[in-house]
Amino acid sequence: MSEKTFSVSRRRLLTATAAGGAMLAAPWAWRRAAAQEKPRELIVRAWGGVWVDSLNEGVSKPFTEMTGIAVRHDLTEDNEIRPKIWAAVDQGRVPPIHVNWDTSTNATKSALRGVTEDLAGLPNLKEMLPAATPEGFDGVPLVNMYSYVYVLAYREAAFPDGPPESWDVLLDPRFKGRIALYDDGIGFHPVAQIAGGGTMAGVPGDMQPAWDFIRKVKEQQPLLGEDPDFTTWFQNGEIDVACTILSNARAARQNGIDVAWTVPKEGCKVDTDGMWIPKGLPGNELHWAKEYVNFAMSQQAQQKWTSGLGLPGLRPGLTPPEDLEGDPAFPTSPEDFERLLSVPTRVLVEHESDWFQKFNEIMQG
Amino acid sequence: MASTIHDKGAGRPVGLRLLDLLEAARELLWPARMAPLTPWLFLLPAVLLTGLLAAGLIPLLDASLRPLDRATFRLAEDYALGNYATLATRPVYGVIALRTLMAGLIVTAATLALAFPYAWMMVRTQHAWLRKLLLVSLFLPFFIGQVVRAYGWLIILGKQGLLNALLDGLGLPPSSLAFTYTAVLIGLVQYMLPFAVLMLAPALTAVPVEVELASASLGARPFATFRHILLPMARPGIVAAGIVVFTLTLTDFAMPEIMGGGGNDFIASAVYDAFFQLGDAGLGAALGIGLTLVGSAVVGVILAFFGLGTLGYVEGREERS
Amino acid sequence: MAQATTAAAEPMVRLERVSKRFGATLAVETASFDLEPGSFLTILGPSGCGKTTLLRMIAGFIRPDGGSIVLNGRPVAADPPWRRSIGMVFQKLALFPHMTAAQNVAYPLKMRGFPRQGMAERVERYLSIVRLGGLGGRRPHELSGGQQQRVAIARALVFEPDLLLLDEPLAALDRKLREDMQLEFRRIQRELGVTTINVTHDQREALVMSDRILVMEGGRIQQAANPVDTYARPANRFVAGFLGVTNFLPGRLASLAEGRAVVEVEGTRLEGLCADPSLAPGAAVAAAVRAERVRIAGTGETAPDESDVEGEVVEVVFEGDRFVYELRMPSLGGIPLRLFDLDPLAHPRHAPGERVTVAWRHRDLMVFPA
Incomplete structure (x- = not known):
């Protein structure tokens, strides 16, 4: 369709040029020609x-x-x-x-x-x-x-008895200095809200449980980074547990790094x-x-x-x-979505900046 | 090519005629009667550059006085001090500022302490091979960017890094230096070392070796010579190197970002976060203004304390003796 | 030809077989000498002769490879400079620009732990000894070149060291100031009676200032003697050539008995003195005569104790106190000869091309191994 339009417009253009000032009389034709030029x-x-x-x-x-x-x-x-x-x-x-x-x-x-x-x-x-x-x-x-889902990614060798069942694993003294989150806490705020004993109804009104939980996580000296950092850290043996998007964990695993993921009982944030x-x-x-x-x-x-x-x-x-068929971190049915934590975009738009700031405040303090 | 030039055939060599042309162009652009102003002309680029920097502060100041409107994600049209209030009331900014300032002081002191003997050895050694070795080892990391070097440090300091392999081999418990404040400081000191050495070396070259010998013959032990003679005579270089290292550290972004593991942000990280994570250009601008003020204040205090002469403007003549 | 003069009193400085090698170069070879208290020794030699190395070994900046250095009865070769009682004045003076003149002078007192009490008076006393009274508050750059020299001297002497070392401190000065300062150094040295070693390549300075001159060349001490002897009786051909303007006539030894030598130069026999009894007839020698010991004589005017040779004037220059003649000597194989006429106002001036007879006393012709 595009090719055709183009040739027509071209012919029109040539005709117009041949006719001298006729182009001025056909501005619409010119415009249309330009609009679809590749x-x-x-x-x-x-x-x-x-x-x-x-x-x-x-x-x-x-x-x-x-x-x-x-x-x-x-x-x-x-x-x-x-x-x-x-x-x-x-x-x-x-x-x-x-x-x-x-x-x-x-x-x-x-x-x-x-x-x-x-x-x-x-x-x-x-x-x-x-x-x-x-x-x-x-x-x-x-x-x-x-x-996409912010999963709990973990190094399999560190969990011989099977995947961790709860986000509480972040507070396990065994993993002090060996856990990682996004540097603004993205994907973690609602999870912390539930793990800290709160409910999704408290988002955004009462998020004290989330901040209390994040304060405890801070004591565990988490590394804070962005997408590529998680892969590097897993690869270099710096971390055992992280909250990151499934794609990163899956890419690491496909590259032969010992990483698996799970959706703990509190759920995971979906976005x-x-x-x-x-x-x-x-x-x-x-x-x-x-x-x-x-x-x-x-x-x-x-x-x-x-x-x-x-x-x-x-x-x-x-x-x-x-490899993702039936994986709870790959939601396709309404039941799958039941297990995940979703925050309305409007709420995120209005409050996420504050959450970033609050998270930053706790982590840099 | 050449033939066309000869065709016009005044018989003068091409080079000279080119010079004539340039001379005529210069006369047109900068007539001879302007000659007394020529020295100022050379100052122009510097003035322009500084002016540009100062001009850049104006929009920054403007933005810093306009809080963000969350409904439209635009900065407010009316001036208010909201952003500065945020800086003052949120303790996190105090923590980050203090952390950055402390790093500035520690890194400056450590860098100068390491750079001084290095520069002294480089300037004083009789052996050409040693001087070359010192210069090469100084410049080699200089050509490797800060980011690559930071990752290099992580390879050394990481949990499964070279340092821990070494400690393990010696039967010692592993260290966990990577992603700590200490790691950031180590990385910064290594990054700053060449700057400091390069600024100290000329200052030490300007101190004649005879002065050191004289001090020794007059009864001073090496440390006394260092304290009473070398230190005061190399002061211009030390102050200049200190200012450069301090301000570079104060404004550093990459090292805390990469080696701090996310929990050791400096002011520059906070500026970045404000601009890009929070999308709040006003707050970022306020932080930038704050950083500029803190840096200028410290440099101002140093210059007021040691005098402008420390940069060699006033006492430079003395080196004649 | 190292010489050791044994002094009656305990020497202030004694060097025994001191050597220093830098890589393949032997900078100083087995140097030995004694220095009496209060005397002024000049080490004289061209650049690269090892004199500065020797001085720096005495000062303690360079550690000798072998030999001993004894200062005031104490071996110091292993001591760092700050433990030796030695004051030193450098060629570049090495004043501390960030200190006043008085602070410069007080520096060694502080470093050597002198009591604070009386320090200021002592500094002032030494400043007045070097005639800088009242200028103690000035920084070095506020002083003239001569005044800076004086600060450097006061600083090197204020702690009353056993020995003063001068490392060509006058070399950079213009001639007038240099000559003034030579006398000034000598005055202060005599006044304080401090034992002094001076290093220079300037023969005039050595002659003017010293009690004794040590001539060095190629790392070896060539001669150690008082200025008059050094000039009048040089120990070898090098010393003869380094001090004064000397003509060398290459020839062969014809005979030698009781120090009186006969030398044959291109068929002309000349009488002279030779201090080296080991020379055998037929040996290649250099006969040396100083330019000011040669005179232009009228025909038949020569005395019995003089040699006379025909020559031709090539060039003549009037220098005020002298004529300087450049001659060619046909009877000596055409070699050039320089001659000073030190009474130019009383003598006629001989023009280039003129043939003249020149003469010198037998005892003024010094014969050295070639």
């Missing part, structure tokens, strides 16, 4: 390691094969790209990327700020589970693509990631960015991409990877 490349922000590899295999490569548009992955941290996009939109500049692969929480912050394009018209959106579309917005400022397109792109680039996001929702792309990540996609009818 850009040389699309820039998609992604996370490194297993994340970008899966995206490339599942989405970007097939997209390039289909359209001929190269896809470049920008590995700037999601937190670092956000202010750049915000500044670009504020100043009316062209944003630095075409598609942002982002946590749903951060994506929602951008949506609230009004820097996201409306994705409502994308054909594949109809095929996705309802959870793919965020609530409470006019239009669709972002599309959630898959959910979603999505994609959105910043405002301010030239018309044709916006068009192809939307094509990219639409393609990411296709059966083919969802299957390959989310299998690579080891995460359940938000499109019905996907086949789970063999």
Whole structure:
């Protein structure tokens, strides 16, 4: 379809040029021609390691094969790209990327700020589970693509009697100095709330149990890092237990590192990631960015991409990877989700910064 | 190429005619009557650079006075001191600031203590091979970036690192230095050492070896010579090296980030977290302003205490004797 | 040719067979000498002769490979500098720029544990000995070159060391100041009676200041004698050439008896003195005569105790107190000869190309092994 449009527009353009000033008389034709002209490349922000590899295999490569548009992955941290996009939109500049692969929480912050394009018209959106579309917005400022679980990852050799049953294991003196969390505590706040004796009803109103539990964890001298750190630390024998996203633990295991994971009795935090397109792109680039996001929702792309990540996609009818079939950390049915801890995105948007700050305060104190 | 130039054929060599051209261009841009201003012209880049830095502080100051609006994730339009209040009331910032300042003091003292004998040996040795060895061992890590070096330290200090392999071999209990404050300090001292040595070496070169010999012949033991002669005469270098090491430590990000295991953040980490984790540019700017103030205050106190002369501006003439 | 003069009194300094090697270079070879209390010795030699190494071994900055150094009856070769009672003035003076003149002078007193009481008076006394009274509050850079010299001297002497070492402290000064300071050093040294060793490559300085001169070359002591003897009776060809302006006439020894030698230079027989009885007739020798001992004589004017030789004027220069003639000596195989006429106002000036007869006394011709 694109090729056809292009050739037509080209012919129109040539005719217009031949007719001299006729181009001035047909501005609409010119605009339309420009709108669908293919850009040389699309820039998609992604996370490194297993994340970008899966995206490339599942989405970007097939997209390039289909359209001929190269896809470049920008590995700037999601937190670092956000202010750049915000500044670009504020100043009316062209944003630095075409598609942002982002946590749903951060994506929602951008949506609230009004820097996201409306994705409502994308054909594949109809095929996705309802959870793919965020609530409470006019239009669709972002599309959630898959959910993921912050599991309790552990070194098998340290647990000869089987996987730990409770997050209390973090307080075991045996593991003092040998546990790890994300450096802002992301994925751990609700878990701490339950492990500390509180309930999900207390989020965000009464989170004292969570902070008490995190204070006890602090006494255990945890290492604090980001995705790639967990793999390194497991590999170097620095840690035995960590709270990290399943994909990291699975990637480490696939690389021959002695790592397994479990969903303890308190549950694990489940969350979603999505994609959105910043405002301010030239018309044709916006068009192809939307094509990219639409393609990411296709059966083919969802299957390959989310299998690579080891995460359940938000499109019905996907086949789970063999090693994760029936794994409680790979939720597919409503019962699976029962066991997990989910915090509404609106609550996260409003309070997560405070939780980060509070977590930081405890850990740096 | 050459033929086209000869075609115009004034017979003068190409090089000279090129010079004529440059000369004419200079006359156009900077006429001869401006000559008295020429020395100031050379100052211009420095002034521009400093001015740019100072100008950069203005938007920072502006942002620091505008608290974040959580509903839109924009900074408020009206000025308020909310961000500074946050800094003052949240104890975590006091802890981080104190930790950073302490690191600045400890790292500066330790680096100077190690760098001084190193620089002295490098300057004074009679053996060319030893001087070369010292220089190479100084520069080799200099070319390896801070991040790579930090990871190198982790290989040494890690739970299954070289240090513990050594301790284990000696039948000693393992250490757990990696991801501690001590590890951050060790990494910083090693990172700062070349800077300090490079700033001390010229200062020590400026102290004639005869002065040390004279002191010894007048009855001073080596430590007395160090204390009464070398230390005061090398003071410009020591103060300059101290200021550089202190400010670099104060503003360091990578070392605490990588070697601190997440629990030993410095002010720069807090700035990063504010900007990117919390998305609160106002708070980050307030932290940045605070860091700038603390650093400037310390350097100001040092300069006020030792005088500008310590940088060699006033007493430089003395070296003539 | 190391010489040891035995002094009647216990020597203040005694060096015995002191040697130092740097890699393959022998810097000082078995140097021995004694120095009487209160005397002024100059070690003279060209650069690289080992004089500075010798001085630094005495000061304690360099440890000798072998031999002994005895200072005031005590062996010190193994002692560090701060344990030796030696004051030293360096070529670059090495004043402490961050201290005042008085603080510089007080430094050795503090370092050597002198009582605080009376220290200020003592510093002031030594400052006035070097004629810097009242300038103690100045920093070195506020003093002239000569004044800085005086501070350095006062600092080296204030603790009343057994020995004062001067490491070419005057070398960097301009000529006028240098000559003034030479006399000034000598005055202070006599006034305080401090035993002194001076190192220099300046023969005039050595002659002016010293009681005794030690000439060094190639790491060896060539001669140790008082200035007059060193000049008048050089021990060997090197010393003869290093001090004064000396003409060397290469030849063969014809005969030698009781110190009187006859030398044949290109067929001309010349009489002279030779101190080396081991020389046999036929040996290759260098006959030496100082430029100021040669005179231009009228024909037949020469005395019986003089040699006379024909020469041709090549160049003549008037220097105020002298004519300096450059001659060519056809009868001596055409070798050049330099001649000082020290009474230029009384004598006519001979022009280039003129043939003249030159003469010198037999006893002024010194014969050395070649």
